[in-house]
Amino acid sequence: MTYALTNMRRVLRELRQERPADVPARLWRYAKPKLDVLGEEVLYRARLMGPLAARYRGPGIALMFHEIQSNVDDELRTGCSAGHLRQVIHAVRAAGRDIVTPDEALRRLGDRQSAPFALLTFDDAYADNRLNALPVLQELDVPMTLFVPTGMITREIDAWWLVLRAALRSRSEIALPPMERTFQCPDLASKTAALRQITAWVGTDQARAESLSETLGPLVSDPASLVARYAMDAKDLTQFAQHPLVTIGAHTKTHRFLSQLSDGEVLAEFTSNKNYLEALLGQPVEVLAYPYGTPGACGEREARLAREAGFKAAFTTRPGHLFPDHLKTPHLLPRIDIGYTPQRRSALFSRLSGFQRAMTTRWGAPVAVLD
Numbered sequence: 001m002t003y004a005l006t007n008m009r010r011v012l013r014e015l016r017q018e019r020p021a022d023v024p025a026r027l028w029r030y031a032k033p034k035l036d037v038l039g040e041e042v043l044y045r046a047r048l049m050g051p052l053a054a055r056y057r058g059p060g061i062a063l064m065f066h067e068i069q070s071n072v073d074d075e076l077r078t079g080c081s082a083g084h085l086r087q088v089i090h091a092v093r094a095a096g097r098d099i100v101t102p103d104e105a106l107r108r109l110g111d112r113q114s115a116p117f118a119l120l121t122f123d124d125a126y127a128d129n130r131l132n133a134l135p136v137l138q139e140l141d142v143p144m145t146l147f148v149p150t151g152m153i154t155r156e157i158d159a160w161w162l163v164l165r166a167a168l169r170s171r172s173e174i175a176l177p178p179m180e181r182t183f184q185c186p187d188l189a190s191k192t193a194a195l196r197q198i199t200a201w202v203g204t205d206q207a208r209a210e211s212l213s214e215t216l217g218p219l220v221s222d223p224a225s226l227v228a229r230y231a232m233d234a235k236d237l238t239q240f241a242q243h244p245l246v247t248i249g250a251h252t253k254t255h256r257f258l259s260q261l262s263d264g265e266v267l268a269e270f271t272s273n274k275n276y277l278e279a280l281l282g283q284p285v286e287v288l289a290y291p292y293g294t295p296g297a298c299g300e301r302e303a304r305l306a307r308e309a310g311f312k313a314a315f316t317t318r319p320g321h322l323f324p325d326h327l328k329t330p331h332l333l334p335r336i337d338i339g340y341t342p343q344r345r346s347a348l349f350s351r352l353s354g355f356q357r358a359m360t361t362r363w364g365a366p367v368a369v370l371d
C-alpha cells in the first residue's frame with residue numbers, strides 16, 4: 001500500500017513537470033497498464049480468460065526467469081523469489097503440463113499424441129539460480145535450461161543493467177545527461193519506476209546501453225566487481241552443468257543487441273559462445289536464447305545465422321505458446337517472461353492460458369514467430 005501511495009505521489013510530481021500539452025499522453029501511459037491489469041483481473045475472476053484464450057493455448061510453453069533473488073525489494077524487483085518460482089511450477093502442473101527438457105519439448109511438438117508440456121528457462125547465469133532456484137527444482141524434480149553468455153562467466157561483459165540498478169540503489173537522485181533527465185529516486189517506488197523508464201529509453205540501442213555504464217559507473221562503488229558479485233564463475237557453472245536436471249544453452253559472447261551487428265559479428269557471437277561453453281563443460285550446447293529477444297533485438301537474419309552456427313532451436317522473448325507449426329521455424333521460438341515481481345495470479349494465469357498473447361496482439365495470430 002505504501003508502495004502504491006508513493007508511486008502515485010511520484011506520478012503527480014512528474015506530471016507537474018510536464019508541459020500542459022503532454023499531460024494527457026503521460027496520463028494515458030500511466031493509466032493504460034493499470035487498465036490492462038484491471039481487465040485481466042476481471043476476466044480471471046469471471047473464469048472467462050481460459051475459454052477466451054483457447055485458440056492461443058498451445059501444447060507447449062517456454063517460460064523465462066532471470067534472477068531468483070533472496071530479497072526482491074533490495075534488487076528493485078528485477079527478479080523473483082524462490083517462493084514465486086515454486087508457485088509457477090505448481091500452477092504449470094495444475095494446468096496439466098509436464099515440465100521437460102528442450103530435447104523432449106521438440107520431440108513432443110512433433111508428436112500430436114504427447115502430453116502438454118512446459119520448459120523452464122533461466123537467462124544470464126546468475127549465481128542465485130544455484131543457491132535459490134536449484135533447491136526448489138530438486139525438491140519438485142523439475143528440469144531447467146540455463147542460457148549462459150560467455151562474458152558473464154569471464155567477467156568481460158558490459159552488464160549495464162547491473163550498473164543501472166546499483167546506481168539507483170545507492171542514490172536518491174540520478175542525472176542522466178544522455179537521456180536529458182534527472183530522476184529523483186529516494187524510495188523503492190521511484191527507484192523501480194526510474195529503472196523501468198531508463199530501460200525503456202535504452203530500447204534496443206547498444207550505444208545508449210553503453211552510455212549508461214559510462215555515466216553511472218562512477219556513481220557505483222567498484223562497478224567492475226558487480227558481475228562477479230551476481231554471476232556464476234567457471235567453477236560454479238561447471239558444477240551446476242553436471243546436475244542431472246540442468247541443460248546448458250548459449251546466450252552469445254557479449255550479450256549485445258544483435259540487430260546492430262554485422263552478419264559476421266553475429267555468427268562470431270554464436271560460435272564463440274558455443275565453443276567456449278562446449279570446451280568448458282565437455283558437453284554439446286545445442287539450444288540458444290537471443291539476448292533481449294524482442295523484435296528490435298533479433299529476427300529472421302539472426303535465426304538463419306543461429307541455424308548456421310549449429311543450434312537445433314533458438315528462443316526469442318515474443319509472447320506466445322509453442323505449437324507444432326513452430327517446428328518450421330525452430331530458431332524463432334516464443335518464450336514468456338514470468339520471473340518478475342510483483343505478479344498477480346491473474347497475470348500468471350494469463351500467461352499460462354495463452355490469454356497474454358491474445359491481448360498483446362489484439363487477437364492476432366496465435367502462432368508467434370516474428371511479432
Ligand SMILES: [Zn+2]
Nearest residue numbers: 123124291292
Ligand atoms: Zn540475457
